[in-house]
Amino acid sequence: MKIAQFSAFGKPDEVIRCVDVDDVGAPGPDEAVIDVLAFPINPADLLTIEGRYALRPPLPARLGAECVGRVIARGRDVRGLVEGDLVIPLDRDNWVQRKKVKAAQLVKVPSNVDPLQLAMLKVNPPTAHLMMTKYVKLQPGEWLIQDAANSGVGHCLIQIAKAAGIRSVNVVRRDGLADELKALGGDVVAVDGPDLGERVRAATNGAAIRLAIDAVGGEQIVRLGDCLTEEAVIVNYGLLSGENPQLTGHQTVFKRLWLTGFWLMPTLQRMAPAEIQEMYAMLAGRIAGGSLRVPVEATYPIEQIAQAVAQANAYRRTGKVLVTPNGPLG
Ligand SMILES: NC(=O)c1ccc[n+]([C@@H]2O[C@H](COP(=O)([O-])OP(=O)(O)OC[C@H]3O[C@@H](n4cnc5c(N)ncnc54)[C@H](OP(=O)(O)O)[C@@H]3O)[C@@H](O)[C@H]2O)c1
Known part of the structure; x- marks a missing residue:
């Protein structure tokens, strides 16, 4: 073989x-x-x-x-x-x-x-699901923000958030992706840039965003931090820029942002077998029903x-x- x-x-x-x-x-x-x-x-x-x-x-x-x-x-x-x-x-x-x-x-x-x-069920859908639910108990109508939003995880997170009634700001690094990501259920699509915070506040009517999900690292996290409310959580789960996560002193001290990391493997190892089976049954059901799909x-x-x-x-x-x-x- x-x-x-x-x-x-x-x-x-x-x-x-x-x-x-x-x-x-x-x-x-x-x-x-x-x-x-x-x-x-x-x-x-x-x-x-x-x-x-x-x-x-x-x-x-x-x-x-x-x-x-x-x-x-x-x-x-x-x-x-x-x-x-x-x-x-x-x-x-x-x-x-x-x-x-x-x-x-x-x-x-x-x-x-x-x-x-x-x-593609084992890795990216549970990563999106667990990052959205494990750190901040978002209520329907609240917002989250993510970068690398056109990735596989990004596609999953848009659809999982939409199904939960949570609105998403989706940051990408290039033009031409807004139609696709909005059709999937993304509420706001923004191309990354130095004025990201201002544009996100304008697009969300100044919403208090309590959760950011980051796959890029480096200075991207500073710009995500600019979009967040006080004591919000940033979950870093990828190394796409090759740069270590960064925050400013203002963001850690005066805004009191929390920066943490997510890795699926140890998270699954700590879950009970029945809980794992239940989570994958839920996610597979969404794939079967057409509400979770990655191009x-x-x-x-x-x-x-x-x-x-x-x-x-x-x-x-x-x-x-x-x-x-x-x-x-x-
Ligand atoms: N921690 C965990 O347990 C866990 C689990 C699953 C995935 N991940 C991580 O999640 C990330 C995404 O995985 P995936 O399978 O969803 O990826 P994917 O579908 O293969 O897509 C990669 C994406 O990354 C974007 N990208 C690459 N370099 C970038 C940069 N420097 N800045 C901004 N965007 C960049 C690409 O954008 P373009 O289209 O513009 O090229 C593309 O959208 C990876 O870092 C992966 O290792 C982590």
């Missing part, structure tokens, strides 16, 4: 390879074997290949934070899953044609839903993993890049 693998940290499209390895064999009593139908290429995967992510695996390394797969075999003790079920694994190393997984690590998802959307720019076969990674690493994409390692999906 084929997998994606890298043997040195470096520029992702230069070091990633599609290689042949032995098949996974039969499942143990508490395991299932799945055929991977699709996996997305996320910024964290690219950082992993560059050696810049929190997890630095021994080389040569497999990778891949998420995928959707179909159960093709299960061990004798496995309950609640049958051959043909679609599942998302909660473990990593998902850039493979086939994998053997402990059944307890699998979340069953609806089978009548676009598998490309299900392939797809391209799909590739696993043999073209280097081209897929190069496209995913490019700016100004119109959506996510995915790989369908067992052939195109009908």
Whole structure:
């Protein structure tokens, strides 16, 4: 079977390879074997290949934070899953044609839903949902502000906020995205700039914004801080600018802003299995119902993993890049 693998940290499209390895064999009593139908290429995967992510695996390394797969075999003790079920694994190393997984690590998802959307369910939708609900108890009608709003997480947050009656200010770094993000449910779309605070106050009628969600870091956080009310919370969850988060002394002392960070992995590890299943069932239901969707720019076969990674690493994409390692999906 084929997998994606890298043997040195470096520029992702230069070091990633599609290689042949032995098949996974039969499942143990508490395991299932799945055929991977699709996996997305996320910024964290690219950082992993560059050696810049929190997890630095021994080389040569497999990778891949998420995928959707179909159960093709299960061990004798496995309950609640049958051959043909679609599942998302909660473990990593998902850039493979086939994998053997402990059944307890699998979340069953609806089978009548676009598998490309299900392939993107594990990481970005719960990240958006948890950041919106974990830090500030926003009431319907209140506002939040986010940057990198045209990212996968950004798309999810707009739709999840809309469903909760929460209004969103969506900051992007380039023109031409307002129509798409407003059609999704975003209330205000603003291109980043030094006068962001003034423009956001004008667009929201001076609303007291109590939550900012940041994937960019650096001085972007200072500009988000300008848009916030006193004692608001800023949740930093990404490293897109490569710059450390910044705030001014005025913002920390006189405005008393709170800056914290979010990482999905330890958050999931602290959740009870039933709570995780319930959250993914809710989010999968939204995908099935059409109220949670992320645009797809391209799909590739696993043999073209280097081209897929190069496209995913490019700016100004119109959506996510995915790989369908067992052939195109009908
Ligand atoms: N902490 C967590 O647990 C967690 C979970 C999920 C995701 N994340 C992080 O969330 C971020 C978004 O992930 P994703 O999968 O949603 O991304 P994505 O769909 O691949 O999109 C990347 C987005 O980042 C924007 N971008 C890139 N560099 C930027 C910069 N310097 N300033 C402003 N915008 C920039 C791009 O804008 P253009 O279209 O203009 O190029 C694009 O909208 C990543 O940093 C990822 O690592 C963190």
